[in-house]
Structures are given as C-alpha cells and as structure tokens.
Amino acid sequence: xxxxxxxxxxxxxxxxxxxxxxxxxxxxxxxxxxxxxxxxxxxxxxxxxxxxxxxxxxxxxxxxxxxxxxxxxxxxxxxxxxxxxx
Numbered sequence: 736x737x738x739x740x741x742x743x744x745x746x747x748x749x750x751x752x753x754x755x756x757x758x759x760x761x762x763x764x765x766x767x768x769x770x771x772x773x774x775x776x777x778x779x780x781x782x783x784x785x786x787x788x789x790x791x792x793x794x795x796x797x798x799x800x801x802x803x804x805x806x807x808x809x810x811x812x813x814x815x816x817x818x819x820x821x
Contacts, residue, residue: 736779742802743783743791744776745818749809750795766790 750756756765763770766787775781783791792799798815800806807817 736776737782738804739788739802740776740779740782742804743788746791746795746797746802746809749816749818755795765794 747756747759747762750762751758756762759773760770762768763773767790768783768787772781776783788799788802791797792802796811798806798808798811801809801818807819808815809818810816
C-alpha cells in the first residue's frame with residue numbers, strides 16, 4: 736500500500752476519534768468515494784485519487800504536505816497535532 740493511502744486511512748481514524756465524522760461511511764460520502772472502494776484501498780487494490788485528496792484537504796483543513804509525508808502537522812492550524820509515522 737502506498738504511503739499516501741496509509742496516511743489518509745490514519746486520518747479517517749483520527750477524524751472519527753476527534754468526532755469530526757461519525758464513521759467511515761460518512762467520510763466516503765463527504766469526499767465522493769464509494770464505501771466498497773475504501774475496502775479496495777485498504778487491501779492495496781486501489782488508491783485515493785487526487786480529487787479525493789483535494790476534497791479531504793479542503794473539507795477537513797488537512798495539510799496536504801502531511802498527506803504526502805513532507806510535514807509533521809496534520810492540520811493547517813498552529814495547534815495541529817503532529818504525526819510522523821503511519
């Protein structure tokens with residue numbers, strides 16, 4: 736599985752933990768991803784598209800540089816948590 740996909744999957748868990756979304760189904764609905772495709776991504780059979788990443792960044796204020804592994808801050812806020820490995 737690609738590192739970007741791992742980070743987004745970790746992000747889904749974080750968003751659920753922070754109660755920004757209820758579950759994976761909500762996430763998929765909000766970013767325009769079919770729930771069965773999320774399963775394929777988890778299995779390494781598919782990947783998140785650039786359009787998904789764009790929506791994720793805008794909708795949840797996620798730092799795209801974190802998604803691509805070049806920065807530690809997950810969100811585009813000064814008080815953002817930092818995650819270095821996935």
